[in-house]
Amino acid sequence: xxxxxxxxxxxxxxxxxxxxxxxxxxxxxxxxxxxxxxxxxxxxxxxxxxxxxxxxxxxxxxxxxxxxxxxxxxxxxxxxxxxxxxxxxxxxxxxxxxxxxxxxxxxxxxxxxxxxxxxxxxxxxxxxxxxxxxxxxxxxxxxxxxxxxxxxxxxxxxx
Numbered sequence: 001x002x003x004x005x006x007x008x009x010x011x012x013x014x015x016x017x018x019x020x021x022x023x024x025x026x027x028x029x030x031x032x033x034x035x036x037x038x039x040x041x042x043x044x045x046x047x048x049x050x051x052x053x054x055x056x057x058x059x060x061x062x063x064x065x066x067x068x069x070x071x072x073x074x075x076x077x078x079x080x081x082x083x084x085x086x087x088x089x090x091x092x093x094x095x096x097x098x099x100x101x102x103x104x105x106x107x108x109x110x111x112x113x114x115x116x117x118x119x120x121x122x123x124x125x126x127x128x129x130x131x132x133x134x135x136x137x138x139x140x141x142x143x144x145x146x147x148x149x150x151x152x153x154x155x156x157x158x159x
Contacts, residue, residue, distance in 0.1 A: 039074065046080035051126075051156045054079060057087040060115055062094035069094055073101035076121065082156065083122045090115035108134045110150045118150040128155045 046052030062068035076084055089095050089109055099107035102121065109119040120134065130153030139148040 040078035043075060043079045046082065051083075052079075052081045053083040053085065054081050055085040055087070059088050060090045061086070061088060062091055062098075065094070066097075069097050069101060073098055076102060076105075081123075082126045083120060083152070083154065085150075085152075086119040086121065088115065089117045089119045092117075095119055108152075110136055110148065112136060112139060113147040116147045118147060120150065120152050122152075122154065126156060129153065130155050 045054065058068075058072065061072070086095075092109055095107065095109045099105060099121065104124055105121055106124050107119060107121045110117050132151070132153035134150065134152050136148040136150055138145055141148075
């Protein structure tokens, strides 16, 4: 069967129109998430019995200001982690704002690194600082490390 280009155009237009109508048809049965619910609930990774750590490169945190801070706080809250290691924490004041939006959490941003700074967030009820606390190592070794590594000596569950 051979189609002329006119018939192909009409068939293509009909398929596009049908796909658009079908794609717009929705169900009112179940909303994706309640309006006041945390949109990051699907990110739950931690449990109450294990040490749960994540690392996250925030790329020049916080580019969109208050909105970025709020969204990162919601995501961290939803993940149910004990420790979050952050990279590229550009603005110390925004990092402090993030810690303030995470009740029950503590935080530390490395003193060096500028917009490439490293930071840690930890749940105060599950994590305490170990004897060596938080410290940068190899601060003058720019060749192997673009920023000084930030070591976190922590205690989880008393151990």
